[in-house]
Amino acid sequence: MTSLPVRPMAPSDFPFAVALTDTERWGFTVDDFERFLALSSEGCFVVEHEGERAGLLTTCLYGEVGWIGNVIVTQRLRGLGLGAALVRHAIDYLERAGAHAERLWAYENTTALYAKFGFTDDRLRSRRWIGFGHDKHEEPLARGPEGCSIYPLNALTLQQVFPLDLRSFGADRSRVLSRVALDNPKTGLVARAQGGAPAGYLLVKGSPKGCELGPWVVDPAHASWAVPCLLEAALNRLAGQSVELGVYTQRADVEARLIAHGFHAGFATVRMTRGEAAAAVEDVAALCAIGALEKG
Numbered sequence: 001m002t003s004l005p006v007r008p009m010a011p012s013d014f015p016f017a018v019a020l021t022d023t024e025r026w027g028f029t030v031d032d033f034e035r036f037l038a039l040s041s042e043g044c045f046v047v048e049h050e051g052e053r054a055g056l057l058t059t060c061l062y063g064e065v066g067w068i069g070n071v072i073v074t075q076r077l078r079g080l081g082l083g084a085a086l087v088r089h090a091i092d093y094l095e096r097a098g099a100h101a102e103r104l105w106a107y108e109n110t111t112a113l114y115a116k117f118g119f120t121d122d123r124l125r126s127r128r129w130i131g132f133g134h135d136k137h138e139e140p141l142a143r144g145p146e147g148c149s150i151y152p153l154n155a156l157t158l159q160q161v162f163p164l165d166l167r168s169f170g171a172d173r174s175r176v177l178s179r180v181a182l183d184n185p186k187t188g189l190v191a192r193a194q195g196g197a198p199a200g201y202l203l204v205k206g207s208p209k210g211c212e213l214g215p216w217v218v219d220p221a222h223a224s225w226a227v228p229c230l231l232e233a234a235l236n237r238l239a240g241q242s243v244e245l246g247v248y249t250q251r252a253d254v255e256a257r258l259i260a261h262g263f264h265a266g267f268a269t270v271r272m273t274r275g276e277a278a279a280a281v282e283d284v285a286a287l288c289a290i291g292a293l294e295k296g
Helices: 009-020 030-038 082-096 107-116 155-169 174-183 222-236 252-260
Strands: 006-008 045-049 052-062 066-072 101-107 120-132 149-152 187-190 198-207 208-219 240-249 264-275 286-289
Touching: 006 082, 009 030, 009 045, 009 052, 009 066, 030 052, 030 174, 030 222, 030 264, 045 082, 045 120, 052 082, 082 101, 082 107, 101 107, 120 252, 149 222, 155 174, 155 198, 155 208, 174 198, 187 222, 187 240, 198 222, 198 286, 222 252, 240 252, 240 286
Parallel strands: 066 101, 208 240
Antiparallel strands: 006 045, 045 052, 052 066, 101 264, 120 240, 120 264, 149 187, 187 198, 198 208, 208 286
16 A cells, blocks of 8 residues: 655645534634644644645654543544554654654544554543533632642742642643643632642633633642632633633542532543653653643
């Protein structure tokens, strides 16, 4: 079989990328694809079939771990090996770029495709939760211990949460966090413990279909107050807006709080890894919400 033409994504592909992902209601905009390309200028790809654009894929490299996301092929051209060509191309690119492992979040009906390339089930699941921001609470608002509070995230405080995020996520994603914060100013929150050290943070991303929470990271030592305080502060700010986030199913404590705020559960995804499974292992006890399916 002749190799299928996979090439780097270019800005001229953005309208195609938005139209294609809209068929699955992913809600991406041209700005989103501009961000993907800015964060991975050589790691976003388009596959063509008989001279027409047929599919796409994005990657994000965190040192020794590369993430694969947004794998999608035009419906009428599925089954021709185009998705497989994209995945193989992405793996080759990430390995050349220094990745020791590749990871992704897979829909349950796509795990077989990735297994063909050596991806294995990490036995981690994330579930989508959907609700609305609001300023009405049946119980009194959560409060932190004396000297602990929630503050807006700014350029300075964002840098202060990088060490916590590195310990929790297992890899340096400061470039991604900086870009998300830049594109969504005055929306993030930081929880400060006594003495001023960051106890957690939460980023909020806007989109045409509403808002997405994540990454949401909290030091487990401060989870009893920082988790509810960050969530309630974010929901208060987003009153009336649609809110979604992805939560590890192991985080029953976070799920219970979302249910209490009227959120309902959506689809689940499977975390899969190819290569060195021990590379950049995260601390799920610190991760309240993932950053995004395409970026970990």
